[in-house]
Amino acid sequence: MADSKCTARxxxxxxxxxxxxxxxxxxxxxxxxxxxxxxxxxxxxxEHGGSVSLSRFDEAGKIIHIGWGDWCKAHLLEGQxxxxxxxxxxxxxxxxxxxxxxxxxxxxxxxxxDSALDSAIKxxxxxxxxxxxxxxxxxx
Amino acid sequence: MRVDxFFGTAQxxxxxxxxxxxxxxxxxxxxxxxxxxxxxxxxIMAMSGECGSLEVTQPEDESNDSWLSWRRWCRKHLLAxxxxxxxxxxVEDERQFIAVGTAINHxxxxxxxxxxxxxxEAIKREFGDVPYAEVATGKIx
Numbered sequence: 001m002a003d004s005k006c007t008a009r010x011x012x013x014x015x016x017x018x019x020x021x022x023x024x025x026x027x028x029x030x031x032x033x034x035x036x037x038x039x040x041x042x043x044x045x046x047e048h049g050g051s052v053s054l055s056r057f058d059e060a061g062k063i064i065h066i067g068w069g070d071w072c073k074a075h076l077l078e079g080q081x082x083x084x085x086x087x088x089x090x091x092x093x094x095x096x097x098x099x100x101x102x103x104x105x106x107x108x109x110x111x112x113x114d115s116a117l118d119s120a121i122k123x124x125x126x127x128x129x130x131x132x133x134x135x136x137x138x139x140x
Numbered sequence: 141m142r143v144d145x146f147f148g149t150a151q152x153x154x155x156x157x158x159x160x161x162x163x164x165x166x167x168x169x170x171x172x173x174x175x176x177x178x179x180x181x182x183x184i185m186a187m188s189g190e191c192g193s194l195e196v197t198q199p200e201d202e203s204n205d206s207w208l209s210w211r212r213w214c215r216k217h218l219l220a221x222x223x224x225x226x227x228x229x230x231v232e233d234e235r236q237f238i239a240v241g242t243a244i245n246h247x248x249x250x251x252x253x254x255x256x257x258x259x260x261e262a263i264k265r266e267f268g269d270v271p272y273a274e275v276a277t278g279k280i281x
Contacts, residue, residue: 007231011273012280041280080281081263081272085237085255087229089149093187095227097239099259101272109262113227116258117241117251121223124251130223130243133153138180139222140156 004094008052008086009045014077018042021075028054028066040077051086069106076104094134148230148238150194151187156219160184163217170208182219194226211248218246236276 015021018040025032025044030052035041044052054066072082082102089095097113114132121130131137154177157163164174167186172194177183188194194210214224223245230238239255256276263272273281 009235009275011275012278013273014280035278035280038280043278079270081267081270083259083272083275085239085259085275087231087237087239089229093151095149095151095229097227097229097237097241097255099237099239099255101259101263101267103267103270107266109259109266111255111258111262113229113239113241113253113255113258116255117225117227117243117253120241120251120253121243124249125223125243125245128221128223128245130225131153131155133151133225133227133241136154136177138154138156138177138183140180 004088004090006050006086006088007046008050008084010043010052010085011081011083012038012041012043013080013082014038014041015075015080016077017075024071024075025054027056027064029056030054052084067106068100068102069108072102072104073106076102078104080104093136096134148228148232149188150226150228152185152194152227153225154180154183154185155222155224156180156183157217157222158182158219159217163213166213166217167208172208188228194228210242210244211250214244214246215248220246222246235278 012035021042022032030044031047033043046052056064058064084100086098100108100110102108129139131139160182164184167174172186172188174184174186218224223243226242228240242250242252244250271281273279
């Protein structure tokens with residue numbers, strides 16, 4: 001049986017209206033924390049181990065997904081950057097790392113560990129063949 | 141957030157080696173688990189198990205046998221043309237995310253990628269030199 005573990009969280013970001021920002025996250029399976037001293041700042045995590053994607057099912061079973069870009073446009077104070085980090089591991093051989101950053105305009109960048117390593121390998125070693133770490137393939 | 145969300149795990153890809161027994165013995169000496177490929181009899185992979193590490197981020201002093209030197213291991217055991225990959229992920233103290241990948245060829249040449257650094261570079265490239273709060277610190281920009 002697969003035994004996958006993931007964990008993810010964001011940085012603390014300052015928002016325009018803390019109550020509205022928290023309310024907007026209520027329908028989703030994420031945990032929201034207000035900063036101890038900076039009361040207009042929050043971070044999002046997942047106590048149950050999982051992602052911080054803003055997806056949920058409605059009463060008809062249809063999936064509703066809100067992108068973090070839209071959320072940042074609606075709630076972030078100008079100049080704030082939301083950062084998400086996520087790592088996963090599964091005993092049957094799958095590891096992954098993901099990080100993303102969103103501006104208050106909804107612009108984003110994302111990085112995956114396997115893609116970043118692939119780029120580094122090509123830059124350093126050229127177009128060599130290698131077996132992926134998450135699969136049972138072998139370069140013969 | 142709860143501290144029991146901690147986990148760490150690391151693994152390599154399957155690589156073909158000159159001598160499976162010798163290559164395996166050297167890794168097991170450092171407490172790593174080694175698995176043989178189901179069909180390619182000269183190929184193995186290594187894994188740390190849960191809450192473990194392949195110590196790929198440790199500084200390598202090849203004169204100190206206390207640490208496994210992956211570069212030395214690759215030079216000694218990999219068949220020509222093989223490239224060892226390591227992937228290590230984990231979370232420490234709730235917010236220290238670890239995500240590191242390395243690649244080492246049979247000559248011992250290596251590259252290392254850290255997801256945190258890669259994101260920093262991507263942010264600078266796309267957004268410019270903007271300040272932002274690190275996930276690891278809990279501070280605010």
